[in-house]
Amino acid sequence: MFVRSFQRWLAAGTGVALAVAIAACGGGGSSGGIGGTGIEPSVAYGTITNFGSVWVNGVEYSTTNTTFKTDDHPSGGGSQSELRVGMVVRVDGAVSARRADTITEDESLKGLVEQVIGTDQIVVLGQTVRIDPATAFEGGVRPGLTDRVEVHGQIAGDGVIAAGFIEKKTTAPTPPYALKGIVRSQDTAAQTLQIGTLVVQYAGATLSNMPLGSWVGLQVNVKGTSCGGVFPVCGTLVATKLEPAGASVSGISQAEIEGVVVTINADGFTIGNQRVVTTGSTRYEGGVASDIAVGTEVEAEGSISGGVLTATKVSFRDGTRLEGDIATVSGNTLTIAGLPGVTVTLTSFTERNGGSGALAVGNHVRVRGKAGAGNSIIATRLDLRSADTRVELQAAVQAASPESSVRLIGVDIATGVGLVYRDASGGPIDRTAFFAGATVGKLVKARGTLGAGGVTWSELELEN
Template sequence: MNTSRWIISLGAIMLAAGLLAACGSDGAPSVSASGSGSGAASGSASASGTITGFGSVIVNGKKFETASSTFTVDGLSGSQQDLKLGMTVTVNGSFNGDQRSARTVLQKDAVEGLVQSVAADGLSLVVMGQTVFVDSTTLIDDNIPGRNLLNLIAGTDHVEVNGHIRPNGIIQATYIERKLVNVTPEVRGFVSNHASGSATFRIGNLTVNYGGADISDMPVPNGNNWDGLFLESKGTNFVSASTTLIATTVEPENQAVGQVIDEFEVEGFVTQAGTPNGNSIEFTIGTTPVSTTDNTEFRGGTVDEIVLG
């Protein structure tokens, strides 16, 4: 289990040939893992994580053929050529034996917007109120000079960051590129300080004003009832002086996987964790609830290592 970055890949934790997913809240699956798996020779398959290779699309080390796939990249119809190593995607498709085929490939970033500051050591930056960490595994696009974040100009440059969001809202970047055109200020993250009276909430250090936004997919605002929800907010106007996004849309975020899945793998940070009872535990990776049983087999670690972070 990779605890140095506190990233847990479900497929690396649980030895389960097939994971049965039932419907969770807002369309996100809840995953129940047992030691036996479904044993199916074919069925539906989904994976959510980082692109680790091409020659088709490889996500979390699992190869999906893409000859008949449709692609959505940065909210627009695209192609495989628009994808880059390190981007975070959700793949829906099927498997037959060891062969997997993707029906849809959906790429989403964690934040896109103005660079407000870059740390002197080049290992972190602030983008539209979001703290972004980089490490030796972060891939930096060659449209950033020298692939060095110190060459970004705070207050001028815009970037798109793909990565995994920690429980404290910090983004662990897997891919960063400079956005030269068609910048759409947007952010995904956990809500805090929701105030329905002023139609505002916070994601990280960003204030989102949704007074004029489309919130038709959201619960009716009431006090602070959005606190703790995982949302996507988009806008056209970011006010740097007050670190405020004037939102045009606010909607619940999920990983866009199918509601019933025979094989599912997810990569991300543990954002909620219960108390283990034997090998049984309930926890959440990103926004995906996971439960294990006494028959679940773990690789590379133990149930006691499933903790927040």
Template sequence: MNNSIQNNQLSVKYFGKLFVSLFFISVLSVSCGSGSDGGISSGTSAPTGVSKGVITKTDASSVSVNGVDFNTGNSSVTIDDQPGSQDDLEVGMVVSVNGRIDDNSNTGEAEHIEFEEEIQGPIDSIDAVNNSLVVLGRTVILDGATRIVDENGSPLTFSDLLENDMLEVSGLIFTDDTIQATYIKKKFDLFFDDLSEVELKGTIKMLDVVAKTFFISNQAIDYNGSVQFEDMLESDLTDGLFVEVEGTRNSSGILKARKIEEEDDRLHNNENTKIEIEAIVTAFTSSTSFSLSGQAVTTNANTRFEGGAPDDIALNVRLEVEGRMNPSGVLVATKIKFHGNRIKMEADVENINAANNTVTLFAQAVLINGATKMKDDSSSHKGNFLFSDISPGDRLKIKAYLSNGVIIATHLEREDPSFEVKLQGPVDMVSDPDLKILSVTVVTNGSTAFESRSENNITASDFFSQISTGVSVKVEGSLFSGDIVAEEIKIED
């Protein structure tokens, strides 16, 4: 196909999609009118918006995403670019919901729901220690919240997955293209070289325009021969471009591309559109400038934080962000919620379990997985700091979150020795003058300094009157017989 024909086809496709998008926006405008942000049930129109995140609940006429219950009675559904239905939507899938959102009642009216799997292909290898898989060269991490089913929707466990099983995977993406799986479907079909259809999303690297090959993660891709380029030209291929590739994989492990499509996970919506998105921080400049899966986000003095603070925002942290688009396509956050209870630990390693990839601090096992960012800030300054480099007695500084009772580290730094320990997390129990954080007893006394949420000094009586189970508290002090004797203690949320 010559460039002139290819450009004409691209133009037709582009303007066709533009027409559909404009038509959809006009339908939303007519159906939603120019009403206030009042409740949907009262007859007034809620603002149009989009909510992208994990389905937490679904039934015959609704889905719940990012804490909003959407009525789906009048919505259309697409599954991997094909027409679908409400019956195709399952808990754990990452979806985008376009429609109306009522802030007052956390309800909405869905106009359109879109689901696209992140990857479809055979299991290359299984790591039972780290609860992870490799599928088409991409690492897939599972945790207690990952939903695994067969094609009938029957629940499965990690042990039911075998090498060469065909999977469909949905989830959230870390900076290194690792997938935090939220939903996995094990297909009944067996995988066959050169026959089974596979799909892979990711960032192009090691592009060779002469050999017509590139890599996504560790999967080699060959685009020689008849390849359909969608929403792009072959000449648009470049390192760093995010694409979806469809094709087959041969016995040498090379994916022979049949179709390559440029993907863009940014939310293309009109200025001031209501946005709700759950994703992982994939680019970070500061707590006021970062990106969630390619969508630029900014915060300001009016942004509210739940379950964490601005300095908890970092690469690979999972967030739910609400806000509105500004004229530059940047999401201005009005609220940021941290996924799971935010935990910070600073203490000496008590135990290491290499089989489970955990370290123990404060008698609590902390899971180190493929997404944990590790750094040696001690005087040793060891480059390429690995789990195997950690020894009992090492001083570690850990940022983590609590997921289904498991403490999962997002960041781990080795520090120089110190007698002081630090712990931040949700309160388990309050018994003035003591409390428990993550089952660790914290002892306060006449020498303890107490601080409020606004960092003002308060009395012990005021402090204990303001905390309860689930409230996040930060304590600094010394460790004595497994208890923390508090020197300073502060309410964090």
């Protein structure tokens, strides 16, 4: 059921998902910004999370005067109605002012479904497409074997795409094939490279934006005209264009890059094509420095110089955590005793530690994951622990009232007598100071003990 340590032990140079918010550097000792407003031009690159304007990576951008460059209108003239939640886009405008001047739909994966693996994976153009409960399907239609599809998402590993939105297509686009991924190997003499299990023949392709030297480990976008292989498998794609994928920035004053860690370096880590350096001043939110590993989803914030991002802050995107006894097991879904309404969804990509047998009611577990729909957690890691009455819950605040409670993933924790409040460093603070920091969206950890009458909560702690 589980691919053990799948994400943590991905090989160096594997894929990545990027979410970038970049403010351009001022020059010449002046920073008048756009039209003398003081607002620097900037770029955001990431996943659409909502509409009502357009939300990218949880941030809302005004689209009152936005130009939309979509797959059907690459030069402009498209509309917001062509976009979907789960698509990856680039926003040009002003991040600080939350204004989008241009929104450009990012490259997608286009081809035939070559294989269906269970309920949470399909293969398209030699790339394994990872499907989880957050993946949306156009019209609710899930594609089957040999169907033509368009997959929007982010690179999550060597030959792996984490799907945000999938659409079954009835006609082939022009060109009929496209993909993004990590170059696994390259034969410069034969002018071929491999992405996932797909061989790409790039003789005659447009390569004007590709760097000199080896492309192995580089994240690229590819467009192609024809496939060679046994239907529906595309064994070899004849490419018409190759270009680097994601953000390519040599120097910028402010950047926010979200994605999957693909390599660990002596002084930091790498997200896709972006090297990140951490220092003693780097702050960590939702985890600690030792939690960073290959396959971990993080967001790094800081400045870029010489192509290197020096991080002032690193946030863990799978920062939702809980610990407690399993109350129920139903297929791939768990509930936890004392946490009513909270569900934990396991996938074939959930890393499991501490035993290989089937999970059972009463098992004490520790779960790390990302927020799903409603009050659910999509687990990225599950550890089977020794028996314990401890209950812990770490999540973003949904609602807070100093007089009554704080709500985490639908669980209301009463602020009664005897509750200990702590700051982000673990030091004791009073209730007033705690609730001044426990605003909606802020990460908070709650600790308690499970008894016959439910959970007795003892501590609430602010997290960085």
